[in-house]
Amino acid sequence: MARRPIFVPLIDGKRFVREIHVDFQWFPGFAKSQKQKSIRALHAMAREQYQVCNPLEVSSKSEDPMGVALSSFNLKFTTQKGRTFTVEAAFQGSKVFERGGPFIDIFEMEPKEAKRDERLRNSGRLTKFSFFKEDWPLEPKTAFYDWLYINALLKNPNLARKVTDIDGFTDIEFNPDRSINCQARAVALYCALYHNDKLEEALESPESFRSLYAGRISDPHEPDEVARLI
Known part of the structure; x- marks a missing residue:
């Protein structure tokens, strides 16, 4: 057995994402076919136990x-200056450490190469993110990544339109104990x-986006190990 989260968009206007931790049968092995068996098992339990009717795996194993x-290895966006990056390379290249960064040459790398760049491991403690001279603090923890990803998604209107019909999202490779x-x-x-018609407001500025994470609450009707809300 294994436990992985499924992220459910909320529409009550006060909270945004419900994180449900689902127990399911795990199929060990590195083969893509094994990962997909695990995804099917995770989605089956999400449907059966939590009424997530139309889940989507968001990963290269989907x-x-x-x-x-x-x-994030495949989702690309083009800047106003005509440069095209993957989300993964942009995220890795924006990291600033005690002894270096941002390493903007990483922006041009293939995502796997970007993630494995030795400078990301040998430059000391992570201190912030800096994307085209806009600095982001490390708190709230996922704010910069979420902002970068959402902006990239909006530059892919076909995907941005279709994804709004989905009621739950998983990533079989994501383990909240390690990432x-x-x-x-x-x-x-x-x-x-x-x-919730808050997209435009949230993206007005980095400050507006970070304000989404203020005052996170826990649903009193759900035990902490089952669901967290942001």
């Missing part, structure tokens, strides 16, 4: 082409902002 396209940022959570946040 059996849905839309889920593959939404992977912080998650592409599935970022998509769910986009959908919540869209359905």
Whole structure:
């Protein structure tokens, strides 16, 4: 057995994403086919236990082409200066450490190469993010990644339109015990902002976006290990 989160967009206007931790049968192995068996098992339990009717896996392991396209390794955006990056490379290249960064040459790398760049491991403690001279603090923890991802998604209008019909998002590779940022959570946040008509307001400025994370609450009707709300 394994436990992974599914991120559900909320439309109550006060909260944005419900994070449900789902227990399901895990199929070990590195083969894509094994990952997809695990995804099917996770989605089956999400439907059965939590009434998530139309879940989508957001990763390169997804059996849905839309889920593959939404992977941060595949999702690309073009800046006003005509430079095109993947979300993953832009995120990694924006990191600033005690002894270096941002390493903007990473922006041009393939996503796997970007993530494995030795400077990201050998430059000391992470201190902030800096994207085209706009600095982002480390708190709230997922704010910069979510902002970067949502802005990239909006530059892919076909995906941005289709994804709003989905009621839950997973990433089989994401383990909250080992990682912080998650592409599935970022998509769910986009959908919540869209359905609550708060997208334009949230993206007015970095400060507006970071304000979304102020005063996070826990649902008193859900135990902490089952759901967290942002």
